[in-house]
Amino acid sequence: MTDIKKGLVGVVVDETAVSKVDPETNSLLYRGYPVQELAATQPFEAVAHLLWHGELPTDDELATLRAEERRHRALAPEVKAVIDLVPTAAHPMDEVRTAVSALGAAELGGLSAVASGGTAEQNLDRSLRLFAALPAIVAYGQRRRRGLEAIPPRDDLDYAANLLWMTFGEEPHPVVVDAFNRSMILYAEHSFNASTFTARVVTSTLSDLYSAVTAAIGALKGPLHGGANEAVLDIFDEIGEASNVVPWLDDALAQKRKIMGFGHRVYKRGDSRVPTMRAALESLVAHYDRPEVLELYTALETEFVNRKGIYPNLDYPSGPAYSLIGFDTLTFTPLFVAARVTGWTAHIMEQAASNALIRPLSAYTGPAQRRVPGYEPDE
Ligand code: ACO
DSSP: OOOOOGGGTTOOOOOOSSEEEETTTTEEEETTEEHHHHHHHOOHHHHHHHHHHSSOOOHHHHHHHHHHHHHTOSOOHHHHHHHHHSOTTSOHHHHHHHHHHHHHHHHHTTOOHHHHTOOHHHHHHHHHHHHHHHHHHHHHHHHHHTTOOOOOOOTTSOHHHHHHHHHHSSOOOHHHHHHHHHHHHHHSOOSSOHHHHHHHHHHHTTOOHHHHHHHHHHHHTSTTTTTHHHHHHHHHHHHOSGGGHHHHHHHHHHTTOOOTTBOOSSOSSOOTTHHHHHHHHHHHHHHHTOHHHHHHHHHHHHHHHHHHOOOBOTHHHHHHHHHHHTOOGGGHHHHHHHHHHHHHHHHHHHHHHTOOOOOOOOOOOSOOOOOOTTOOOOO
């Protein structure tokens, strides 16, 4: 009997120096640094540099990266034109996936499939361009669905504040910028999750970085992965208020529903990122004076953990946090894309630097060999 590891559970498929998830110590390290320490001290741009280069930037390196990021921030007219062709009723993840694909088509120009794979230097440049371009794509998506025009970027604002500016057209409060910046850092990287593995599979064929990221966006869309932050808010809307949690949960569990925002393939005793994001949510609840959000959050968490012993993952606190900031529920997973593109591209560059085609085997369970009706073998 072949030993099949369905869902690749417990299978170690390669090495990585990008991040380490340790369920035993409940820790997540980016290039050796605890993610909660990064979230407390660093701008998201510095974490992007860390993931790509292996070290935090010096002041000069950070200034250079910020200048490059500003240079590529604006929504390119050809990408905007493609986005405008996507129906506003389409899921925003379909829109973001299409926009990234269009960026690739524009930037890879007339390169052959072999040449478009790119050198290490080209991949670094493409990573930065995508990182810089995604905020305008995500912000315009939300505005477009509300019937509003795109807002041009502001050169005097750093990454997090500028994304909020392009979405809402208001100078964001420092408390909001800080909470949002933390969420981007927490979402940036998480080892061989489904979307990162997808990006590595595509890269292993020597395809280009834009194709790998486009495929990763498709994987992230699923509600068992990135789509869960959107689903958490749907659940909050269904429950309404903290006093409804018990009857709602009785009903949901009787129907064997999965409660989105809880559970994790790797962490079984709680997601290492949740305490930091919960603290960010608490700061937003205080800033917007919305205590009922935290009441519902805590009531559902307490009740579900007591009954099932399954803990929240990062999507649980980030969903209500993004909602308080003013993002539409449908924009949550695109924000995850804007953050995770840093981790994806770090893995793409790592895979490309030490490549082996990823091509597993399968155990065949279909019919035994048989003859096609009408086929007459030559004697
Ligand atoms: N709600 C209800 N039951 C759950 C949940 C949940 N959220 N998570 C796990 N379980 C139960 C399963 O029903 C299963 O029960 P059973 O053994 O009686 O059948 C058991 O716990 C094991 O669950 P699996 O789904 O087999 O565990 P796996 O490791 O494959 O699942 C996963 C991990 C997919 C994340 C799962 O916990 C889940 O579906 N959670 C909800 C979706 C979600 O929040 N995804 C976000 C992931 S993190 C991120 O992308 C930032």
